[in-house]
Amino acid sequence: MANQKGKRRRFGSVRKLPSGRFQARYPDPDGLLRSAPETFATQTDADRWLVRKEAEIMEGRWQDPDERIVFGVYADAWFKERDYAATTRERNGSALRLHVLPTFERVVLSEITTPQIRRWRADLLDAGVGEPTVAKAYQILRAIMNTAVDDGVIQRNPCRIKGAGAAKTAERPFLEVSEVFQLAEIVPVRFRVFILLAAFTGLRFGELAALQRRDVDLERRTVAVRRALAETRTDGLLIKAPKSAAGVRTVAFPASLGAELVTHLDEHAQPSRTGLIFTGARGGQLRRNNFRRIWLRAVEKAGLGDVHFHDLRHTGNTLAATGGATTRELMQRMGHSSVRAALIYQHLVNGRDHAIADHVDEQIKKVRPADPAEGEPEEASGT
DSSP states (O other), rough: OOOOOOOEEEEEEEOOOSSSSEEEEEEEEESOEEEEEEEEEHHHHHHHHHHHHHHHHHTTTTOOTOOOHHHHHHHHHHHHTOOOOOOHHHHHHHHHIIIIIIHHTBBBGGGGOOHHHHHHHHHHHTTTTOOHHHHHHHHHHHHHHHHHHHHTSSSOOOOOOOTOOOOOOOOOOOHHHHHHHHHHHOGGGGGGGHHHHHHHHOOOOHHHTTBGGGEEEOOOOOEEEEEEEETTTTTTTEEEESSSSGOOOOOOOOEEEEEEEEHHHHHTSSSSSOOBSOOOOSBBBHHHHHHHHHHHHHHHHHHSSSTTTHHHHHHHHHHHHHOOHHHHHHHHHTOOOSSSHHHHHHHHTTTTHHHHHHHHHHHHHHOOOOTOOOOOOOOOOOO
16 A cells, blocks of 8 residues: 555555455565554554654564463563572562462553553552562562563563662661660670670571681681571571672671680580580571561570661671771671662761861861950840
């Protein structure tokens, strides 16, 4: 059919239907004549659609509409290809299974839209699913759709909701040094140093639980983090490498803990260089769930309210930031490869700005002492 300018169309054809709308047809890469999935109000709209379709074919982006890939099949293959650590695989798999697949499992990938994702997210929040969990589910959905774009399965990622992948979590408390020692006094003696090292080195529970005698250098006052304990429902207890290269690190501990650590090694650690430093009540591997009962009793007895064990790490990082640690030093001590978390702790102690201002003020006073003739400012007189 000739186009509006009377010239023969180079690609495809447009015809006017009895309804008054226009139908566009085109040859696919195999020469099979196909119709557009919708009709158009004007011939110009049909022409433009054909131009875009021709570009898809020429650039290798064309997809056979008969090959309809459903989300569930694609997501299953995607998840199996992820090189997740055991705990991350269990956590992300749970979010995918419980919160993403029930809505999208049977939906064709190319038919998932931004409004549909917006409704899905709102429904989860309305159902009482926690915001961090919803954010995690959205992150996984977005990652799957990103891969689908890279694979050429879809042309554009529909996960375009600003801020949906960032969970707003309440700021966790950090303890006073006196409160740390209060908890250390309450727990059974075999866990005293466990509490103190957690608070004053910032090591995670799994990193502390995997420490061996050979990891401690009493002379240099350092603890080497080389592995971590992980617990999953499917695989049970696992000893694995830290979750990132930055997690392999050496952290100094305060000199005042040296004597307590020596006593602990003598009385509670397993023998041999590879013996565990911290063990359960019967001398075996320390389990998070078993220790949780001890922790909750100690927190209740100390009257500290809603304090988590991980808040000891928060305490140690805050103390390091308060001591003037640089961003790079905080990253190394915390075992992070990103500056984001380190900057959070530096922000927490931004009261140091006043200390800096006071220091500058002292320098000013050295060269410009206060004028003894200057009295108190006069009160403004009324009119």
